[in-house]
Amino acid sequence: MSCRVKICGITNLEDALIACHHGADALGFVFYSKSPRYISPEAANAILDQLPPFIVPVALFVDAQRDFIDSVLVGSSRWIIQFHGNESDAECASYKRCFYKALRVKAGDDISSLVDDYPNAAAILLDAYKEGVPGGTGDVFDWSLIPSELSKPLVLAGGLSPENVQAAIERVSPYAVDVSGGVEQSKGIKSKKKVQRFIELVKTA
C-alpha cells in the first residue's frame, strides 16, 4: 500500500501549491500561536480557496477554545482536524468533523491503551515528546515503542526528513507520514527541493 504524505506547517500559498504539485495528500495548518509556523484562520482559509481538489487540508489545534476552532472550520467544509493537545475523545468528536488525535510518545507509554481512549478518531498520529513543546520538535522518537498492531491507521511524525523517511516506512509501515521541520529552509518556509524529494521517497518506498 502506498504511504500517504502530510506536509505540515504550511504558512503561504506558494508552499501549499508546490506540495500539491509534487503529490502531497494532505497539508497541515498550525493554529497554535506559540509556533513559528502559526497561520491565522483568515490566511489559511484564503489558501484553501486556491487549492485544487483531492488535497486534504488539516486544521491543527492544541487545546484551543471552541470559538476559535469554530472560526477556522466555518471557512471551509474541506477541513479535517488534528487535535494535538490534551483534548478528550468526546471533545474532539463534538465538532462533527473527521479528526485524528496526536499522541506524543514517551518511553513506558502504553500506546495501544492510549489509542483506545479515542474510539471516534479516524487515525492516530504518533509524534515525539519534548517537554514544553507540543509539536514540530524535529525530534525522532524510538519507533520500536510502536506496537506492531494498532486499532487505528497510524500517521508517523517526529523528525522525519528525506534522509530517514524510507527507513521509517520500512520499519513502521505507517498509513501516512507527516513532516514539518524536515522539509523547511527556515521556520515556516518550506524548501521546494526537500518537499519534492521527501514526497518522491515516500511514494517510491
Ligand SMILES: O=C(O)c1ccccc1NCC(=O)[C@H](O)[C@H](O)COP(=O)(O)O
Ligand atoms: O509544527 C509545529 O510547529 C507544531 C507546533 C505545535 C503543535 C504541533 C505542531 N506541529 C504538528 C505536526 O503535525 C508536525 O508536523 C509534527 O509535530 C512533526 O513535526 P517535525 O518533527 O518538525 O516534522
